[in-house]
Structure formats: structure tokens, C-alpha cells
Amino acid sequence: MDENSGLNDNLNGVERPVSFDIPDVGTNAQVVHSLAKWKRLALKRYDFKVGKGLFTDMNAIRRDEEVDNLHSVYVDQWDWEKVIAREDRNTDYLKRTVRDIVGAVCETNDALGVAFPSLHTKLDREVFFITTQELEDMYPDKTPKERENEILRQHHTVFLMQIGGKLRSGEKHDGRAPDYDDWALNGDILMWNPILERSFEISSMGIRVDEASMDYQLHKRGCDDRRELPFHKMLLSGQLPLTIGGGIGQSRLCMLMIGTCHIGEVQASLWDKATVDGCAAHGVMLL
Numbered sequence: 001m002d003e004n005s006g007l008n009d010n011l012n013g014v015e016r017p018v019s020f021d022i023p024d025v026g027t028n029a030q031v032v033h034s035l036a037k038w039k040r041l042a043l044k045r046y047d048f049k050v051g052k053g054l055f056t057d058m059n060a061i062r063r064d065e066e067v068d069n070l071h072s073v074y075v076d077q078w079d080w081e082k083v084i085a086r087e088d089r090n091t092d093y094l095k096r097t098v099r100d101i102v103g104a105v106c107e108t109n110d111a112l113g114v115a116f117p118s119l120h121t122k123l124d125r126e127v128f129f130i131t132t133q134e135l136e137d138m139y140p141d142k143t144p145k146e147r148e149n150e151i152l153r154q155h156h157t158v159f160l161m162q163i164g165g166k167l168r169s170g171e172k173h174d175g176r177a178p179d180y181d182d183w184a185l186n187g188d189i190l191m192w193n194p195i196l197e198r199s200f201e202i203s204s205m206g207i208r209v210d211e212a213s214m215d216y217q218l219h220k221r222g223c224d225d226r227r228e229l230p231f232h233k234m235l236l237s238g239q240l241p242l243t244i245g246g247g248i249g250q251s252r253l254c255m256l257m258i259g260t261c262h263i264g265e266v267q268a269s270l271w272d273k274a275t276v277d278g279c280a281a282h283g284v285m286l287l
Contacts, residue, residue: 002027005188006229008042009033010177025253031061035063037231039081040208040243041144044234048241053082054266058247060281069262070200081245089207089242091161095129097244098159101203102127102189105248123191128155132173143202144173146200148190156192158199163187164221178217179226179235181206195259202253205246207282211236262286 008017008030016030016092032038036056041279042054056077058163065073084093085190108124113119126206130151132144151158176183186206191271202237214235218224234240254266262279264271271286279286 001031004028004229006179006226006231009036009180010223011175013063013265016060018061018063024226032058033056033060033062034075034077035060035246036177036245036247037244039179039245040240041231041234043081043083043241044239046058048083050083050085053080053243053245055080067269067271067275069196070252070255072263072267074267074269075106076267077247078250079223081243081246083241084207084244085241086210088181088244089185089210090205091185093129094161094187094207094244095159098129098187098189098205099127101248102157103203105202105253108253112257119258121194121259123157123256126155126157128158129158130158131271132160133162133167135160136167136169136173140169147173147197152190152192152199158190158192159187161187163204166215178223179214179232180208182209182213183217184213191256193256196273200252200256201246201249201282202256203246206244208243208245209235210242212260237260260284 003019009032011033015033017033019028020029035056039054039056039203048054056079058077060075062075063075065071067073102125106125109121109123113121133149135147139150142150148160161185163186164178164181165170176186189200189203189205190199190201197271214232218247227236251263251267254260255263258266260266262284264279264283268287276286
């Protein structure tokens with residue numbers, strides 16, 4: 001995409017996109033980090049109506065990702081976005097959508113178990129909803145990831161809500177760019193991974209910012225310079241549809257349902273020699 005469009009996902013604001021020039025077009029382009037903002041613009045361009053949406057087979061490169069057994073520089077997601085009415089911008093609508101997604105994931109896992117009886121992954125359809133502040137209050141002395149592990153030991157499917165803003169401790173649970181999710185109406189779908197014995201994120205999603213929440217979050221994050229970008233101008237002037245959307249990790253779901261311990265077992269990427277050799281020594285072959 002055009003590097004001046006404001007459409008790329010800024011993630012935590014420090015990650016560098018892969019950029020290159022296209023001489024025949026006369027512009028510089030970027031490989032996407034995600035399609036969070038592109039999808040919303042596409043819904044406007046194709047004139048989607050309330051209740052209708054799209055999904056994409058999204059492939060991204062995140063060159064500055066800190067790679068480990070769950071994270072790769074290559075990101076593959078089913079990225080989806082749906083137009084909603086203003087009255088749908090509430091927690092109840094968000095929770096209903098989460099339950100629909102979790103239900104679809106569980107049904108897919110059940111079908112996979114029938115087709116391949118050697119797979120024994122069991123997923124919990126019952127979603128436990130909790131905010132990041134409630135989770136911090138429960139475990140004030142633990143790190144955000146440790147808190148997630150603790151709550152997932154008790155409830156094997158969790159939707160952790162309200163990610164992006166600072167908690168009462170002065171710290172954020174996790175980073176979110178200020179210009180797509182509404183930090184009061186978003187969250188992560190987490191499932192318990194029995195192989196890794198830890199919390200396992202399969203989706204980041206949420207109701208997207210409207211004019212007021214975009215204005216607030218840009219100021220709060222110190223990103224007022226983005227107001228002059230084409231996408232942000234359109235949103236702040238009310239020219240874009242209200243939406244809900246997110247991304248469902250393809251490789252993450254494969255890991256969970258098949259029962260692998262490293263994301264490199266289900267996708268092709270690049271790894272340092274120590275990682276490749278260490279995995280091979282334990283019988284884990286990376287693609």
C-alpha cells in the first residue's frame with residue numbers, strides 16, 4: 001500500500017514496515033503489518049451496508065517482531081470486517097460476536113477431530129469475559145502475560161477486554177494503535193494451550209473507533225500528527241462506516257488444533273541457527 005495513505009497498521013508505533021519503491025507507479029509502497037484500516041476503507045468503497053462485511057486471506061511481514069515459538073516475522077490471518085449501526089457500538093454486541101467466533105472455531109476443531117481421529121484437542125466453548133483492569137486487580141504483582149496464564153488455568157476460553165489504554169497502575173496491558181480499535185470495546189480471544197500449558201491468543205478484535213474515540217485516542221497516545229493522513233481525515237469527518245473487525249491467526253489455529261509447540265512447524269519463515277538446532281535436537285522440525 002502507499003506509505004502516505006495512513007492505512008498501514010502502526011502496531012505499537014515503533015515497528016518499521018518493509019518499504020520499497022515502485023518506479024513505474026511513481027510512489028513508495030509498504031508491505032502491510034495488518035489490514036485493520038484497509039478493510040474499513042474497502043467497506044466504504046464497495047458500499048457495504050449494515051450487517052454485511054468481508055474477510056481476507058491476509059499475509060503480512062513484521063520485520064521487527066520479536067520471534068519465538070509463537071511469533072514469526074510472517075503473519076497469516078483471516079482478517080474480517082463488518083459494517084455495524086451506531087447502536088451496535090456496545091459491549092453486548094461485542095460479546096455476541098466473540099461467542100459466534102469461538103463457536104465457529106470449536107465446530108472446526110470438532111470436524112477436524114472426526115476427519116483425523118489421531119487429533120485429540122478439546123476446546124472450551126464457554127467464554128469467560130474479563131477486562132484488563134479486573135485482571136490486574138486480581139493479580140497486581142504479576143506481569144500481563146503471567147496474569148493471562150493464571151486466568152486461563154481457571155477458564156480455558158477467555159475474552160480479555162479493553163486493551164490499549166493505561167491501567168490504574170500506569171502501565172498498559174498490551175499495546176494497540178490508537179486509530180482502529182476503540183480501546184473500550186476491543187479485546188483478545190485467548191484459549192488454553194495444553195501442549196504449551198499457557199494462554200494462547202487466537203484473535204485480536206474489536207469495535208472500531210468512531211470520530212470521538214479516534215480523536216481521544218490520537219491525543220492520548222501523542223499521535224496528533226496522524227490527523228492529516230487521508231484515512232484519518234476521512235474517519236474524523238464521519239466519511240467511513242462504523243465497523244467491527246479483527247484477525248484470526250491461521251498458523252495459531254493450526255498449532256492449537258494439531259498440537260504443535262512451535263509456529264515454525266506449520267508455516268515457512270526464517271529462524272536463527274540456535275533456534276533451528278535446538279528444535280531439531282528435540283525432534284521439532286521447522287519449515
